[in-house]
Amino acid sequence: MFEPIVDPVARDRSxxxxxxxxxxxxxxxxQKTLIAHGKAAPVLHSLGGVQIVRLSRSLILKSGTSVLASEGETMRYVMAACPEVRLPKVYRYFNVDSPSSYFGVEGYIVMDYVEGRSLDSCWDQLSQEAQKDVVTQVAAMVNQLQSIxxxxxxxxxxxxSRGMWFSDYGAGPFPTKAVFEKWxxxxxxxxxxxxxxxxxxxxISYGRFVLTHGDLSPRNLILDADNQLWLxxxxxxxxxxxxxxxxxxxxxxQFRSFTQLLLPLIYNNIAEMTQLESCSYGINRVVFSLPPEMPEAGVTDYYRRKTVETVENQEIYSKK
Incomplete structure (x- = not known):
């Protein structure tokens, strides 16, 4: 497994x-000024097409060829719709053209720096009671997300769409329930x-769509000094x-004990699980075979168009 690049200076209080x-x-x-500041900033985490740098004591910049401005839009939406879900506040996000990358763009997101320990670095050291408290907090956040x-x-x-159930290349977009179920x-x-x-x-026929995080894992959870979890x-x-x-x-x-504790606390219909798992080979091994009603997505052109739309339409929060 590849190890991320981490600069200790990024966490040094001095x-x-x-x-x-x-x-x-x-x-x-x-944008050019912000990007230049990012290049001069120490690296908190860099792996694959994602880099996170420390812009200031309170701000970080997430960027890369695997980052899209839509992630910033999503975070802003979640913060407004789900007040009990703790996540970093987003201040700005945009895409810039990157013709050589898969999506045709490179995304940039400015957000709060959350002080704490990544759960993947401390999970095995937590007591059983602390582990149960952690998964209870995660389940509460998942349940609030799924109320939307x-x-x-x-x-x-x-x-x-990106994630385990959409292949390494992504899938969609899915404008309607009918298109999603066809796929x-x-x-x-x-x-x-x-x-x-x-x-x-x-x-398969799905009755509803709910808000999901899509990558629940200790590596995506931060435990702060008050033992509160941030997603x-x-x-x-x-x-x-x-x-x-x-x-x-x-x-x-990884972290099978985390999964075993959390899975019973969130929605988990066994019949639906079997159906979805039965699709895995078609999703991940026959990636580009699509139903006739769903033409192949022009991923690069789509995100180049979205670059312009994001710059024109987003509401940006200011931080001075």
Missing amino acids: TKFPLDGLTFDMSSMP YSDSPGVIHGGI INWKLALSKHLKQAAAEVPD IDWGCAGFYPPIFEAATLKHQV
Whole structure:
């Protein structure tokens, strides 16, 4: 497994960060200036197409070819809709063109720095009582997220769905429930045809779509000094059937004790789990086979268009 790049200076209390001591309006700072500050900032975490740097004592910048501005939109939506879910406050987000990357853009998100320990670094050291408290907090956040409904599936404000159940390349977008169900049943049919799913698994029909995080794992949870949990990394979030959250949790490969404690506390319908797992081969091994009603998505062109829309339409929070 690849190890992230981490600069210890980024967590050193004596470090002077690029924006410390400056008076600035985050909403009007030119993108090039913000990006330059990011390049000068020490790295909190860098792995693959994601880099997080420390802009100041209170701000971080998340960026990279695997980062999309839609994650910032999602976080802002969650903060407004789910007050009991603790997540960093977002101040600005945008995409810039990046022709060589898969999505055709590189995303930038400015948000609060949350002081604390990543749960993956301390889970095994916690007492059983502390572990139970942690999963109770996570379950409460999941249950509040799943109290928010939508008639349409997918990323908030539109986009390519990402995460374990949408392949390494993403899938969609899914403008309607009908399109989503066409896609998932196509993947089920492929799995059956290739003898990777039981023939008797029934076709899938979902009654509702709820807000899901899409990547529940100790690496995406921060435990602060008051033992309160913060949920980070919202790049896979959106409106999906509730079973998707449990299925992603079930199949995470690390921290099995975390999964075993949390899974019984969130929505987990066994029949729906079996149906979704039966689609896995079609989703992940026959990635680009799509139903005739669903033409292949122009991922790069889609996000280049969204780059312009995001800059024109987003409401930006200022921090001075």
